[in-house]
Amino acid sequence: MPNERADRARRITVRQPGPLLVEGPVEVELEDGTTVSSDRFLVALCTCRRSRRYPWCDTSHRRKTRDSG
Incomplete structure (x- = not known):
């Protein structure tokens, strides 16, 4: 997949709160350099x-958090 020329632009959909939805296939380079x-x-x-399962979403964003106040 690296250095492949895209036939078309990839669509990325932003959902708040939630994950980025990316039309695949994808390759993700992490902060430590692993792919x-x-x-x-x-x-x-x-x-x-x-x-x-980072960087993949496992719907953990749906968990409710307790208010600290």
Whole structure:
């Protein structure tokens, strides 16, 4: 997948609160330089960093948090 020329632009859909939905397949470079990939037609990328499968969304953003006040 690296260095492949895209036939068309990738669509990324932003959902608040929630993941970024990216038309796949995708390759994601993480902060530490490792690369993960998915060949699914639609990939949900975690934006809340609560996912146990980061960078993939596992719907952890849906969990309610307690108010500290």
